[in-house]
Amino acid sequence: xxxxxxxxxxxxxxxxxxxxxxxxxxxxxxxxxxxxxxxxxxxxxxxxxxxxxxxxxxxxxxxxxxxxxxxxxxxxxxxxxxxxxxxxxxxxxxxxxxxxxxxxxxxxxxxxxxxxxxxx
Amino acid sequence: xxxxxxxxxxxxxxxxxxxxxxxxxxxxxxxxxxxxxxxxxxxxxxxxxxxxxxxxxxxxxxxxxxxxxxxxxxxxxxxxxxxxxxxxxxxxxxxxxxxxxxxxxxxxxxxxxxxxxxxxxxxxxxxxxxxxxxxxxxxxxxxxxxxx
Numbered sequence: 330x331x332x333x334x335x336x337x338x339x340x341x342x343x344x345x346x347x348x349x350x351x352x353x354x355x356x357x358x359x360x361x362x363x364x365x366x367x368x369x370x371x372x373x374x375x376x377x378x379x380x381x382x383x384x385x386x387x388x389x390x391x392x393x394x395x396x397x398x399x400x401x402x403x404x405x406x407x408x409x410x411x412x413x414x415x416x417x418x419x420x421x422x423x424x425x426x427x428x429x430x431x432x433x434x435x436x437x438x439x440x441x442x443x444x445x446x447x448x449x
Numbered sequence: 450x451x452x453x454x455x456x457x458x459x460x461x462x463x464x465x466x467x468x469x470x471x472x473x474x475x476x477x478x479x480x481x482x483x484x485x486x487x488x489x490x491x492x493x494x495x496x497x498x499x500x501x502x503x504x505x506x507x508x509x510x511x512x513x514x515x516x517x518x519x520x521x522x523x524x525x526x527x528x529x530x531x532x533x534x535x536x537x538x539x540x541x542x543x544x545x546x547x548x549x550x551x552x553x554x555x556x557x558x559x560x561x562x563x564x565x566x567x568x569x570x571x572x573x574x575x576x577x578x579x580x581x582x583x584x585x586x587x588x589x590x591x592x593x594x595x596x597x
Contacts, residue, residue, distance in 0.1 A: 363556035367496045368565045380556045387471035391495040
């Protein structure tokens with residue numbers, strides 16, 4: 330599914346005009362814990378989060394995540410917006426809660442990343 | 450043949466500077482990609498570097514990351530001057546954390562950092578002295594494919 334489709338389904342606002350909305354999203358990771366994202370996310374995934382600081386983008390860059398949905402009508406910090414433009418990682422904003430957003434994406438065929446356990 | 454250094458650089462990390470935190474790791478990631486290192490390896494080194502960098506920012510006054518790339522491996526050495534870790538085996542347990550609310554608001558401090566660093570390393574070692582600081586060494590071999 331493309332980010333454009335996802336944006337329509339979530340009635341989302343695109344924060345970075347000119348960014349590529351036709352990128353293909355294969356998996357979704359929903360979390361406010363960036364370490365969790367680093368531990369379990371896969372390259373090419375979409376991140377759904379309620380966090381708005383610049384570590385969202387840094388985490389995406391390191392983990393190879395290609396786009397971010399920020400839920401609950403939150404506005405990212407100016408540093409976050411600036412960094413997302415520099416790193417070419419689109420952010421879309423939705424008024425939906427994380428639960429609603431994930432439910433809609435699941436209903437429309439997107440799936441999460443298979444659960445892995447952390448070796449001790 | 451084996452010890453020839455392809456690239457070497459040292460990055461300084463400021464404790465408490467959450468805005469700049471992660472810059473060094475993203476730089477390391479870019480360097481490794483430019484050298485032509487396999488994407489899966491770049492990802493593993495990047496995650497280990499970023500978690501280590503965040504630990505320095507969260508728990509230490511200052512620190513440094515030493516990056517060394519040879520034909521066989523990528524080595525990261527992270528040293529900090531900070532509070533140190535009283536019980537390393539406890540700190541290695543997934544979910545154990547001493548993070549403050551501020552750190553958790555940033556999305557960190559879930560007790561996944563050290564286990565995640567270890568998971569992405571082929572060779573991992575950690576030593577710490579309370580009141581002085583912590584030192585971590587990470588080696589990711591280039592002969593195997595990315596494991597993640």
